[in-house]
Amino acid sequence: MKRLLLAIVAFSTVLSACGGNPEPPEYGPAPELPDPQRQLLPTMKIADPAEWGDRRPMVPQGYTIAAIASNLNIPRQTLVLPNGDILIAEGRGGGAPKLTPKDVIAAYIKAKGTSSVASGNRLTLLRDSDGDGIYEGRTIFADNLNAPYGLALVGNHLYVANQNALVRFDYTEGQLQASEPPIVVTYLPSAINHHWTKALTASADGRFLYVGIGSNSNITERGMTAEAERAMVWQVEAQTGAHRRYASGLRNPTALAIQPETEQLWAVVNERDEIGPNLAPDYLTSVQEGGFYGWPYSYWGSNVDTRVRPQNPERVASAIQPDYSLGSHVAALGLAFSQPAMGAQFADGVFVGEHGSWNRGVPVGYKVVFVPFRDGRPTGQPIDFVTGFQEADGKTYGRPVGVTLDPRGALIIADDLSNKVWRVTPARPQVTSPGA
Amino acid sequence: MYRPLHPLNSVFLAGTIPLFLGALLSDIAYALSYELQWKNFASWLIVGGLVFGGVSLTWAIVDLFRAGPRGPRIVIHVSALVAVCVLGFIDALVHAADAWASMPAGLVLSAIVAVLAMVATALRIYTSGAGGAT
Numbered sequence: 058m059k060r061l062l063l064a065i066v067a068f069s070t071v072l073s074a075c076g077g078n079p080e081p082p083e084y085g086p087a088p089e090l091p092d093p094q095r096q097l098l099p100t101m102k103i104a105d106p107a108e109w110g111d112r113r114p115m116v117p118q119g120y121t122i123a124a125i126a127s128n129l130n131i132p133r134q135t136l137v138l139p140n141g142d143i144l145i146a147e148g149r150g151g152g153a154p155k156l157t158p159k160d161v162i163a164a165y166i167k168a169k170g171t172s173s174v175a176s177g178n179r180l181t182l183l184r185d186s187d188g189d190g191i192y193e194g195r196t197i198f199a200d201n202l203n204a205p206y207g208l209a210l211v212g213n214h215l216y217v218a219n220q221n222a223l224v225r226f227d228y229t230e231g232q233l234q235a236s237e238p239p240i241v242v243t244y245l246p247s248a249i250n251h252h253w254t255k256a257l258t259a260s261a262d263g264r265f266l267y268v269g270i271g272s273n274s275n276i277t278e279r280g281m282t283a284e285a286e287r288a289m290v291w292q293v294e295a296q297t298g299a300h301r302r303y304a305s306g307l308r309n310p311t312a313l314a315i316q317p318e319t320e321q322l323w324a325v326v327n328e329r330d331e332i333g334p335n336l337a338p339d340y341l342t343s344v345q346e347g348g349f350y351g352w353p354y355s356y357w358g359s360n361v362d363t364r365v366r367p368q369n370p371e372r373v374a375s376a377i378q379p380d381y382s383l384g385s386h387v388a389a390l391g392l393a394f395s396q397p398a399m400g401a402q403f404a405d406g407v408f409v410g411e412h413g414s415w416n417r418g419v420p421v422g423y424k425v426v427f428v429p430f431r432d433g434r435p436t437g438q439p440i441d442f443v444t445g446f447q448e449a450d451g452k453t454y455g456r457p458v459g460v461t462l463d464p465r466g467a468l469i470i471a472d473d474l475s476n477k478v479w480r481v482t483p484a485r486p487q488v489t490s491p492g493a
Numbered sequence: 494m495y496r497p498l499h500p501l502n503s504v505f506l507a508g509t510i511p512l513f514l515g516a517l518l519s520d521i522a523y524a525l526s527y528e529l530q531w532k533n534f535a536s537w538l539i540v541g542g543l544v545f546g547g548v549s550l551t552w553a554i555v556d557l558f559r560a561g562p563r564g565p566r567i568v569i570h571v572s573a574l575v576a577v578c579v580l581g582f583i584d585a586l587v588h589a590a591d592a593w594a595s596m597p598a599g600l601v602l603s604a605i606v607a608v609l610a611m612v613a614t615a616l617r618i619y620t621s622g623a624g625g626a627t
Contacts, residue, residue: 095590095594097583097586097587098586098589099589099590156533157532157533157536157537157588157589158536158537158540158585158589159536159588159589274591274592275591276591276592276594277529277591277592278529278532278591278592279529280528280529280530281527281529331590331591331594363593363594364590364591364592364593364594365592365593366527366592366593367527
């Protein structure tokens with residue numbers, strides 16, 4: 058069996074090497090979309106993991122980067138607490154049953170591009186007591202969680218989105234360890250859990266929590282019934298745990314954030330694979346209440362995906378076009394609104410962590426980009442902020458996931474391949490004094 | 494008369510028929526119902542058909558190199574078996590495309606491969622003498 062698998066891997070590598078040179082991806086509010094392409098074998102270009110050694114990710118001039126934690130157990134998302142402590146959600150979820158020969162083979166190949174460390178299922182807390190940028194304190198805040206991902210703090214309540222439930226801890230500032238097991242706020246859709254990550258953010262007033270729930274397939278290949286309550290954002294009332302559908306048709310909303318000035322909900326969403334190197338664009342969008350964003354019937358507004366049966370022209374007609382294309386296959390998994398403390402060039406906009414592609418002959422993503430905003434809307438080209446996670450030969454040292462802004466002037470990046478957390482700071486502290 | 498059909502080979506050779514026929518019927522059921530589970534069945538049945546077909550093809554090639562008259566029937570038999578394996582493999586790849594992306598090519602290929610499996614099996618039985626002809 059193993060030899061057969063290897064033969065197929067080799068065969069697919071040969072085929073994908075003949076894939077030519079794909080056009081560069083399209084970014085921004087109005088990307089040009091090519092026609093969908095079908096391949097007998099989907100292109101698979103899997104990251105080739107390597108050790109950082111003395112290397113470091115590259116940052117723009119005037120910025121420094123350092124690893125503030127290593128040897129974590131698959132860090133995904135982080136949260137900066139009011140006293141400056143950093144919480145890290147660690148774990149690996151999923152485990153959807155392999156229904157077809159393709160599932161068996163593809164899972165074997167894709168696993169080669171990810172960390173083999175066991176799932177942490179915990180929250181680690183980092184503390185920098187003296188403010189020198191070295192996080193010398195490290196404790197396990199909570200353990201025995203179920204693939205925790207999204208994190209949010211509202212007052213004295215710390216919310217954690219496990220792969221199967223939204224749970225709540227009591228938290229008082231300075232606490233190093235949870236005092237008791239968490240309380241379940243509400244269970245989340247978790248059958249199969251093909252896309253298992255549950256993104257989380259809290260509304261500005263703290264009354265509601267928004268939970269991102271990914272689809273149960275690439276494009277309905279597990280059947281329509283598996284997609285009940287999937288590919289959507291839930292609005293959960295913090296106090297009661299009652300939920301309602303806030304927006305739908307979002308294939309895999311992997312990170313959510315509230316825009317500070319407008320209190321509007323934004324998301325980054327991973328779109329469908331296997332219709333070509335430049336389809337379908339992963340995107341950044343404001344999430345409209347009650348909005349439908351196309352999945353599975355269509356992508357980028359009303360571009361019909363013919364792989365879905367039965368089709369639904371009415372739903373396609375109602376599909377909203379997202380705000381900003383991040384490029385196809387980049388796998389955006391992190392989202393954070395910036396602040397002036399990050400320096401003038403990166404003051405107004407969002408940081409996006411891009412885990413990197415598999416379904417593209419020339420890989421994309423594997424970096425953190427900055428999408429500039431003007432008048433509250435994304436505009437222009439994305440700017441590389443942190444790069445060097447992957448080299449041209451495929452050697453891959455890290456894969457960015459969650460990005461979080463420390464209001465003291467730092468960007469925190471979780472890296473689930475090298476199991477590190479990185480911290481990027483402006484070399485000169487950009488202090489915004491009230492008199493300036 | 495060509496080499497007699499080995500009883501074990503007969504199991505593998507004739508076994509390709511229900512496997513690929515099952516794949517075809519499952520594809521038809523998927524096309525009529527859009528129920529994905531039928532496509533999952535088809536995908537595995539094709540893999541089974543390829544395993545059985547691969548064993549039979551190996552056997553047929555070994556038989557070809559042994560002594561014995563090689564009439565046109567045996568040439569067609571081996572050719573049909575080669576086609577079963579090649580088209581069956583392509584059918585497996587087509588079925589690996591997600592959801593309806595495998596249609597209608599997958600259904601057409603399954604039908605062709607099922608017919609070829611019947612041809613390959615019938616001819617080998619005839620050349621073996623079991624069909625009454627020699």
